[in-house]
Amino acid sequence: MRVLMFGWEFPPHISGGLGTACYGLTKGLSKVEDLDIVFVVPKAYGDEDQSKMQLVGANGVTINQVQTHVEKFKSKHTYLEVDSQLVPYNDPDEYYTFSSRDVYGKNKFFKVDKEGKLEFSGKYGANLIEEIYKYAYVASTISMDHDHDVIHAHDWLCYPAGIAAKEVSGKPLVIHVHATDFDRSGGSVNPKVFEIEKMGMDAADKIIAVSNLTRNIVIEKYGQDPDKVVTVYNAVEPVSFEEKQAIKKGVKEKVVTFLGRITMQKGPEYFVEAAYQVLKRTSNVRFVMAGSGDMLEKMVTRAAQLGIADKFHFTGFLKGDDVFNMLKMSDVYVMPSVSEPFGISPLEAMQSNVPTIISKQSGVSEILTHAIKVDYWDIDAMADAIYGIIRYDSLSNEFKEKGKEEVDSLKWANAALNVYDVYNSTIESFVEQTNQN
Amino acid sequence: MKSICLYFQVHQPLRLRRYRFFDIGNNHYYYDDYTNESIMRKISDECYLPANKILLDLLLENKGKFKVAFSITGIAIDQFEQYAPEVLDSFKELAKTGDVEFLAETYSHSLASLKNKDEFVSQVQEHSDRIEALFGVRPTTFRNTELVYSDGIGEMVSEMGYKGILTEGAKHILGWKSPNYLYCNAINPKLKVLLRNYKLSDDIAFRFSAEGWKEWPLTTTKFVEWLNDQDEKEDVVNIFMDYETFGEHQKKESGIFEFLENLPKEVILKSNYQFATPTELAANYQPIAQAHVPNPISWADEERDLSAWLGNNLQDEAFNKLYELRDDVLALKDERLLKDWRYLQASDHFYYMCTKFFSDGDVHSYFNPYDSPYDAFINYMNVLSDFQLRIKEMRNVLADKSDLMEAELAEKDALIEKYRKELDDLKAQFEKAE
Numbered sequence: 001m002r003v004l005m006f007g008w009e010f011p012p013h014i015s016g017g018l019g020t021a022c023y024g025l026t027k028g029l030s031k032v033e034d035l036d037i038v039f040v041v042p043k044a045y046g047d048e049d050q051s052k053m054q055l056v057g058a059n060g061v062t063i064n065q066v067q068t069h070v071e072k073f074k075s076k077h078t079y080l081e082v083d084s085q086l087v088p089y090n091d092p093d094e095y096y097t098f099s100s101r102d103v104y105g106k107n108k109f110f111k112v113d114k115e116g117k118l119e120f121s122g123k124y125g126a127n128l129i130e131e132i133y134k135y136a137y138v139a140s141t142i143s144m145d146h147d148h149d150v151i152h153a154h155d156w157l158c159y160p161a162g163i164a165a166k167e168v169s170g171k172p173l174v175i176h177v178h179a180t181d182f183d184r185s186g187g188s189v190n191p192k193v194f195e196i197e198k199m200g201m202d203a204a205d206k207i208i209a210v211s212n213l214t215r216n217i218v219i220e221k222y223g224q225d226p227d228k229v230v231t232v233y234n235a236v237e238p239v240s241f242e243e244k245q246a247i248k249k250g251v252k253e254k255v256v257t258f259l260g261r262i263t264m265q266k267g268p269e270y271f272v273e274a275a276y277q278v279l280k281r282t283s284n285v286r287f288v289m290a291g292s293g294d295m296l297e298k299m300v301t302r303a304a305q306l307g308i309a310d311k312f313h314f315t316g317f318l319k320g321d322d323v324f325n326m327l328k329m330s331d332v333y334v335m336p337s338v339s340e341p342f343g344i345s346p347l348e349a350m351q352s353n354v355p356t357i358i359s360k361q362s363g364v365s366e367i368l369t370h371a372i373k374v375d376y377w378d379i380d381a382m383a384d385a386i387y388g389i390i391r392y393d394s395l396s397n398e399f400k401e402k403g404k405e406e407v408d409s410l411k412w413a414n415a416a417l418n419v420y421d422v423y424n425s426t427i428e429s430f431v432e433q434t435n436q437n
Numbered sequence: 438m439k440s441i442c443l444y445f446q447v448h449q450p451l452r453l454r455r456y457r458f459f460d461i462g463n464n465h466y467y468y469d470d471y472t473n474e475s476i477m478r479k480i481s482d483e484c485y486l487p488a489n490k491i492l493l494d495l496l497l498e499n500k501g502k503f504k505v506a507f508s509i510t511g512i513a514i515d516q517f518e519q520y521a522p523e524v525l526d527s528f529k530e531l532a533k534t535g536d537v538e539f540l541a542e543t544y545s546h547s548l549a550s551l552k553n554k555d556e557f558v559s560q561v562q563e564h565s566d567r568i569e570a571l572f573g574v575r576p577t578t579f580r581n582t583e584l585v586y587s588d589g590i591g592e593m594v595s596e597m598g599y600k601g602i603l604t605e606g607a608k609h610i611l612g613w614k615s616p617n618y619l620y621c622n623a624i625n626p627k628l629k630v631l632l633r634n635y636k637l638s639d640d641i642a643f644r645f646s647a648e649g650w651k652e653w654p655l656t657t658t659k660f661v662e663w664l665n666d667q668d669e670k671e672d673v674v675n676i677f678m679d680y681e682t683f684g685e686h687q688k689k690e691s692g693i694f695e696f697l698e699n700l701p702k703e704v705i706l707k708s709n710y711q712f713a714t715p716t717e718l719a720a721n722y723q724p725i726a727q728a729h730v731p732n733p734i735s736w737a738d739e740e741r742d743l744s745a746w747l748g749n750n751l752q753d754e755a756f757n758k759l760y761e762l763r764d765d766v767l768a769l770k771d772e773r774l775l776k777d778w779r780y781l782q783a784s785d786h787f788y789y790m791c792t793k794f795f796s797d798g799d800v801h802s803y804f805n806p807y808d809s810p811y812d813a814f815i816n817y818m819n820v821l822s823d824f825q826l827r828i829k830e831m832r833n834v835l836a837d838k839s840d841l842m843e844a845e846l847a848e849k850d851a852l853i854e855k856y857r858k859e860l861d862d863l864k865a866q867f868e869k870a871e
Contacts, residue, residue: 304755
């Protein structure tokens, strides 16, 4: 079976869970015999791990007759503009420059370099919508060049690409919902993003959701047939942390960590308020908010206002080993997400023996038992949980031990098998349908 | 005869390095040596050294007729010593002429006057000691960090024995009154208050090279005309500015050095002004009125208040957390700890946290090492957290030490008791035998 997969990010060039999940899943899929994957991302840098599959950068594809085609394509998929703060998530490094810039220049044509190749930035930012449609356009070319039996598109950014490929090759389309705009926006959905999402789901032959939480949203908010939507939980890459050399923990206090984008979706403000509650009861603790995002400044100000800034630290965006170092130093990991389709990061924390507190509004809470679950808005419960773990070693040890066991049993290989089943059933019913017609 | 008083402020912030959360507890060094050294070298070459040379020539040439005043922060002196000792030497040369006055201020360019009187007094003394050791004369006039002044601050300063104080001729304080007179402190009239003529001062300091300004180019002839245009009855004109005006804020190409070179001659020959130092002004003129300044003022920004350093959540949190540590720092009597604590008090750190300049951060972004006020705050608080840890550790060590000493003493007490008993026994035996 040959799979044409459209993604948006790939390690080491990732800015969030989407890239991590794509990588883990394809790695798992590569263990399934009888599967060939062509993974397409905009802008292949060349230093990605290519042992597992063939990686085709959309910018490595030569495009002919760009101008006329683009015109045609645009009229087909309608021309889109998006207000800046509503894009899925911005590259943390680029956030500041990004927020002040115009979203979409009124260029009539895409920029093409000398060899007729489209230039992709490969990063989330101002011209995201333009990127998506360039990507979709290139997708149709790629689908002609690479034979395949099924198309698999990750998240809304790639839906147009998946649709375009399907139109050219006529093969069945599976879309993978890692998040919806209802999660990202907290309810006030951007109609243009919604439209793309709905379009993708309608065109899909099968929809994979990363949790029942997300599955319900897909069914209820996007009006999809429940039979079409399957839940496949994410997993986590096993990493042997012992191999790496951690830096020394310089502080004696317990460290409670928030690690993620500092945006409304992730609920950073509840973490700050809970920290304040805990600090009222004990001074033997420090809080760390690692990451960056549009709510960072607000959080800094709030910490200063509460007078806890000497116990509440900000690290900015962490990369590579720093994430590992941060987890190694942590005694509690908190993910207070307001709406989290899945949430891989708590699994990574548990892997490195960190007791974890997650919000009930996360997909990962559906499969974890050895983590404390609280409502994201329940600051008191969150503070209680933090206090309990840092005060009572027995509790913390229990979570460490059992949590590690639990997480180690979550394997991408299993998730991949589930996805493989989805491919099979999709192709089957697709063949049936074509025969009927 | 009227007097004109030239006073220059010399200061370079000691910038903190990028101090990350991971450094807390692991690394106790806070300063960005590379940036500090390269900026100090650059400004020494472009400003301090050439300007000092010009002033020295002028002072020798117009012996007794040309006078200037300086204040140099302790932080700047420390950095001169480390990175540009020849600048200190050139200041010493200036001091030798006898026509240069060095003013007192806080050692670390701090805002201690707003927070803690004892701390303020001790920093001012530390600075005056340093100036006396360097230039051989103990300062008699005071200028506070950023010319921060209020009636209360004036009272503290006069208690310390200083004769005069410099501050801003802020419009909202003076109202219809003119800065071109000598004033006195509202609580203790013995302390003379010199007010900066911000119009004439900023004509040089800010507008000199502004080509859009209708008076551009500013020549010494024009400037002296303006001096002569001042009201007949007014006594003094106080021109206070950053020394970095010469060659740094106003580049060499703007002709600022030529302006400086020609100004004394022009004033001496073509006006009825004489040059005077702040202390001479305080001694020779009668104050015309009290200056009523119930709330602190400064020379910064349009508002001339404290909002550049204090007032937003970030600044207040950092400022309060810093000064909470004072008792612990003093009790530990550790030289390096005290030094770091004083360096952390520099007003620059709080200046970088100012959020009111998001739109036109012109002045605040000058050599500002941070991307945003939040960035500045995060970095500063990380440093402060490490500093708190050091205090805690040192206190633990001290406590351990005293525990050890107690144990040792108890041991010795037991020994003494034992010997005494033996002695008594022996005595008793001896008596029995007798």
